[in-house]
Amino acid sequence: MKAVLAIAAAEWRCWQRSRLAVLAAALLAALLLATTVLTTLRLQAEATERGHHQGQAEAAFRAQPDRHPHRMVHYGHYVFRTPAPLALFDPGLDAVTGQSLFLEGHRQNTAMFAGTAASAGLGAFSLSPAWVYQALAPLLLVLLGHGALLREREAGTLAPLLAQGLGGGTLLAGKALALAAAVGVLLLPLAAAAGLAVGRGESPAAAAALLALYGAYLLLWALLALLASALWRRRGAVLAALASLWIVLTLVLPALAVSGTAAGGGAAGKIETDLAMLTEVRRLGDGHNANDPAFAQLRAELMAQHGVQRVEDLPLNLRGVVAEHSERKLTATLNAWAQRQQAGEQRLAQRLAAHGWFTPVLALAGASRAVAGTDLHHHHRFLQEAEALRYSFVQGLNRVHAQQLAYADDIRRSSDPEAERRTRVAASTWQLLDRFRFEPDAAVVRIARAAPQGLMLLPWLAGLLLALAVLGRRLQP
Amino acid sequence: MSRRPMNAPVRATAPSGWAALRREARFVARERAVWAWWAVVLLLATLAVASGLHEVAQQRATIARLVEADRADRAAAQQPLQDWGSVAYHSFHFTHEPPSDFAFAALGRRDDTAWKHRIRLLALEGQIHERDAGHPVLALTGRFDFAFFAAFVLPLVLIVLLHGLRAGERQAGRHDLLVATAGQPAALWRWRAGLRAAGVFVVAALPLAVGAALAGTAPATLAAALALLAAHVLGWALLAAAVAAWRRPAELILAALLALWLLLAVLLPAAGRAVIDRAVPLPAGADILLTQREAVNDAWDLPKADTMAAFVERHPEWAPFAAVQRPFEWKWYYAFQQVGDQRAEALSRAYTEGRHTRERWAARVAWLAPPVLLERQLQRLARTDLAATLAYEARVRAFHAELRAFYYPRLFRDEPFDPAALAGLPRFEPRAGAAYLVP
Secondary structure, rough: OOHHHHHHHHHHHHHHHHOOOOOOOHHHHHHHHHHHHHHHHHHHHHHHHHHHHHHHHHHHHOOOEEEHHHHHHOEEEEEEOOOOHHHHHHHHHHHHOOOOOEOOOOOOOOOOOOOHHHHOOOOOOOOOHHHHHHHHHHHHHHHHOOOOOOOHHHHOHHHHHHHHHOOOOHHHHHHHHHHHHHHHHHHHHHHHHHHHHOOOOOOOHHHHHHHHHHHHHHHHHHHHHHHHHHHHHOOOHHHHHHHHHHHHHHHHEHHHHHHHHHHHHHHHOOOHHHHHHHHHHHHOOOOOOOOOOHHHHHHHHHHHOOOOOOOHHOOOOOHHHHHHHHHHHHHHHHHHHHHHHHHHHHHHHHHHHHHEEEHHHHHHHHHHHHHOOOOOOHHHHHHHHHHHHHHHHHHHHHHHHHHOOOHHHHHHHHOOOOHHHHHHHHHHHHHHHHHHHHOOOHHHHHHHHHHHHHEEEEEOOOHHHHHHHHHOOOOOO | OOOOOOOOOOHHOOOHHHHHHHHHHHHHHHHHHHHHHHHHHHHHHHHHHHHHHHHHHHHHHHHHHHHHHHHHHHHHOOOOOHHHHHHHHHHOEEEEEEOOHHHHHOOOOHHOOOEEEOOOOOOOOOOOOOOOOOOHHHHOOOOOOOHHHHHHHHHEEEEEEOOHHHHHHHHHOOOOHHHHHHHHHHHHHHHHHHHHHHHHHHHHHHEEEEEEEEHHHHHHHHHHHHHHHHHHHHHHHHHHHHOOOOOOOOOHHHHHHHHHHHHEEEHHHHHHHHHHHHOOOOOOHHHHHHHHHHHHHHHOOOOOHHHHHHHHHHHHHHHHHHHOOOOOOHHHHHHHHHHHHHHHHHHHHHHHHHHHHHHHHHHHHHHHOOOHHHHHHHHHOOOOOHHHHHHHHHHHHHHHHHHHHHHHHHOOOOOOHHHHHHHHHHOOOOOOOOOOOOO
């Protein structure tokens, strides 16, 4: 063990003397710092703005004057998604999905105003701390690790070391320890960002899971560099091989996986789903028209139940009953189709995620978004929670419509101003709107969701450790 | 072993011109690593082009399905209706931006912005920001289209291929011999780098040309794309060869070139985008929608004459018909929809203008970052850039104006409903010159 530590310490001293290594580490640190600060500031501004808009929308709804409750069904409401605390490290899908949604009766709208859609078109990469770790940190580890054994060979110190009875395994373990320590240092900015998120209400477990994920990923690259350093004898070849590997694993394969996944057939979009659904919805009838034949049965049942002959004699306003009934049936259909569409999107995402076995960065990115609460699940849950809110206030209004308005007034309100006045309900009714705040899932749920993709890194790590162990036993000068 | 005296002029017997080229060609032909990289480039370019063609075919199939489903849905929606107001309320119209004849090479913003909408006569601001965009995870990760491959991956291939040109020979101990036996040492490295880079260009351009032939790309578009690609390869080859001339070990040259790539392909553009997005703020989308919604909803409670006055300001031709008698009239309903758009107009215009401004600045910044410049130019040729998205939005707005022009005379003059006249409903015409035509 002492030997391992001594070797690791020697490796560190060697890096400290290398101007290239120090410069590269300093640049990466500066980049991480800059992206963390910028992303944090941007998210803070967005969170404030969306919180402000949310409050404004809620206040506007509750401040509406006396009016017919169905007017409020169409007045509708807006909900805004506030970013998760860890989004300051990994903004994930937030930038490419809409962050605000209009809620109204009889419709489920799409989430609007995604950040990237209005952004200047400048290349394929957007800098977030997570992206810097995923794509650029491996380069620093390649730079540090590629010379680990090569240098001993070049300097002719490998033969004396081995001749002194130092096992190849011990030597490799020392080098690996040095690199692992480098990974530990490299994780400090992430730890700081995660700490910042914990300060804003994030669970420490999620922060720890994120550290573990990135630690495993960076270790993987460190071991890859070490392996290449032990395998080849020419420095140029080692570095070229590692650079090529980086190009293939972090740039080419993830993008190819996307193209391959898309080629396997995309998920049906919103318009396509809507059109398929509309055919079905049309059979349900128009909830605005209580005389629609689709509601004849409902009317007959209601009149039999209350033992009345005329609709006007019902203790409830038939129009409101029909509105509530049809909203319920319509929403069941809308939700079934929305679930179908979301399941299609999840299947596509899973097909993409399966490529993570071949390209660690894809696995890590997926797991990282899951832990940060910026993945597809959270986008869908935002849509689902918005829908739940929509249904609750629309049905609340429909119940008011059914219970507080006289049918005789309701049918005459377009022609009789007095009847119209009586169909207005008090503004205090609008307090029925619930407050909307989007929160990420519990940390345990997020970590469990990240596990399948996080575990994809393990075969890589195990394979690399095995290869290094085998190599350590037969290490030749 | 050589019997030549040490001071004999070597150059006199050395090859020059075509002979030097032939000699280098023989060298290159024997280098397995070069062939391997050419094969990789050929494979990647083929994959990029093939997946692009497949995606475009899928998008066309989607559009064809949607055009048909939209027509059927509109017919079914209109069938029971008896008046113009209800017809306008229930008739949605599918609008779309078909992929161009070169979209397969650069899918660009088609992944993260909406290229299809369904709109009706109601206030447009409530509809045009709906986004039926692509799959978010795919959009975030980014696909492997030819533009991405050529702009970002190809320079890296050239760097790996060319960085060790001299240092590698130096380390192998052949450097001085090579220089000594070359006609002109400078020409030697030029040929050496030139042949490798030319090979890269050929194997990258070949699949693009085949794809263009399959997609029916306009020859001028393909020619422009090939010229851009050639300039890009030439530029990176020159840069790599220049740095490779540095008398340093290969790994240092590689590190320097990778750092340059990072700077030009990643850091400068990303920083540029961050600066532009900050320097050119857009009105919050929520403000556009809230303004529009408030205006539309307030109209129910306002005196109808107020709404009609605001409407007539924009449409004086309907002033004689603007009186509203009954508590509900469709012309009033659509008038306040339009007034809602009018209220949000300033914000909406600022949102569009802001995006145009961002795009203009992006075009300037791209000159500092050649990979992004190439990607943007290819996206421009493919009409998949932000400018194309904005142009499509403008066409949707124009189509909405056509719908209004169709319905307003019927609503304001209270014309009797005539189902036969529905055949004259405006149809959204996708961009002229698109390879895809609505059947």
